Every structure is written in C-alpha cells, then in structure tokens.
Amino acid sequence: MHENSQELHQLLEIIARIAAGNYSNDIMALTTDGTPEPIKTIAEAMGLMMVKVEAREFHLEQLVSELQRLNEQIRHNTVQTVAAMAQALEARDTYTRGHAERVAGIAAEIAAEMNFDAERVELVRTAGLLHDIGKIGCSDRIFQDHGPKNPPDVVKEILNHPVVGGDILSRLDFLNEVTRIIVTHHERMDGKGYPHRLGAEQIPLEARIIAVADGFDAMTTDRPYQRARSIEVAMGILKEDAGSHWDCDCVAAFERVLARNGQGADSRIVE
Secondary structure (H helix, E strand, C coil): CHHHHHHHHHHHHHHHHHHCCCCCCHHHHHCCCCCCCCHHHHHHHHHHHHHHHHHHHHHHHHHHHHHHHHHHHHHHHHHHHHHHHHHHHHCCCHHHCCHHHHHHHHHHHHHHHCCCCHHHHHHHHHHHHHCCHHHHHCCHHHHCCCCCCCCHHHHHHHHHHHHHHHHHHCCCHHHHHHHHHHHHCCCCCCCCCCCCCCCHHHCCHHHHHHHHHHHHHHHCCCECCECCCCHHHHHHHHHHCECCCECHHHHHHHHHHHHHCCCCCCCCCCC
16 A cells, blocks of 8 residues: 555645635646556546536536526516606606606716716716605605695695605615615705705715706706706806705716716606
C-alpha cells in the first residue's frame, strides 16, 4: 500500500475539492491503466458521479432561470392588469383621462434627471401609473362638479384615496415599494399634506417626484374647478410653493426637463 500512497493522497485531495464544489478533470488522471486498484475504480466512480452532479446542477440552473423568467412575466402581467384598472377608473371622468400615463411619463423624466438608475426610474414610472388606483374605491361623486367647495363627505373620500390605494396593492408583495410611494404622494414638505401629515425627509423621494408630476398635470389640464393653466404659470406655482408644498430639488429637476424639451413641447411631457 506504501507504493500507492502518492496516488491515494492525490485521490483524497481531488475528492475533497469535488466535495467543495470545485470540479475539474484532474480525477481523470487516476483512471488510466497505470493506476493501481482500488484507486482506479474509485476514481472512475468519482468521475462518473461528478459528471452526473454537474448535469443535475446545469438542469437546476435552467429550471431556476425559467422560474425567474416566469416570475417576471407574472409580475409584469399583474402590473399591466392593475394599470388597466387605473385606466378604467379614468373613464369615469373625462377630465382625468390620460392623467396616469402623463404623470408616469413626467415622473420618470424627473427621476432620470435626478440620476436615478434604470430600475429606480421604472419604479417611479410604475408608481405614477398607479398613483390614483385608490379612487377605484371612491363613489362617482368625487368626479362630479360641486362648485367652488366640495361637500365634507366628498373631501373625506378624496383624502382617503392614498390609503385605499395602499390597501389594494398591499397583497402584492413585489409592489411594496410602489405601495409606499402611492400612500405618501399627497404628503407635503411642510407636513400639511395627507393622509399622515408626514414632512420633508419622512416622505420617500419617489413620492415627492410623483407629487410634482401630479401637481403639474392637474394644473395644465382642464378640471371641473379650473381651466388649464399654461406651462409657464404652472411652473411658476411649483417654484413658488417649492419647499412648503413640493420638494425643491424635484421642482428644479423638472424645470431642467422642461427647458431641455423646449418648455414642455415634447409629447412625452405634455400632450
């Protein structure tokens, strides 16, 4: 056995590496006719086992990759379904038709201007598409013209729609970040927003971006309570209330976006 000690030591080292997941062809050197028994037989068995393990691992990697692809497809389809619900909601009110898509586009432009990475920009875009999903739980009265002042029950419904939106999406774990943005997109920097009167840094930056996009689109489209303002007037209001209502950095980023796109002439910003 002494004369086989070198091959045995080599075999044990290779087996240890294989057990640690470091596969190589070194084991094959011990399967030649010059290798004494039983080392040769053990090496052949280990080589065969290694090939089978590698094949199984490759198959598992393929399965994992396919599951990830299917999972992403399910997530995409779910978001598209919820977005369709949001679009159906807008059909209840001619004044807000296309609002969600415009807010999503504006918010994504602001996020990109603020150097968000692609994944985070897409997060903001998705939140923009779904930001008013909570209005599904509201009555048709919130879409009606009540003159200069809404009745208290209508005001209550309006103030509650971010929470309702959060409840609707809370069962979709992969939309947790979107839900957090939706619940807080009507908060204000001075703490006078709703529903939780959060202020400044308590509000997610993504939600502050949505707030600017939402406010701009509301001001530049006809609503029952006001005629559409010009882009210049709306931008002036955003700048005037930056720091109290809206985040200064988000407003500044949006101003740069408008300037780069010819004061909003780009169809991605204003239709």
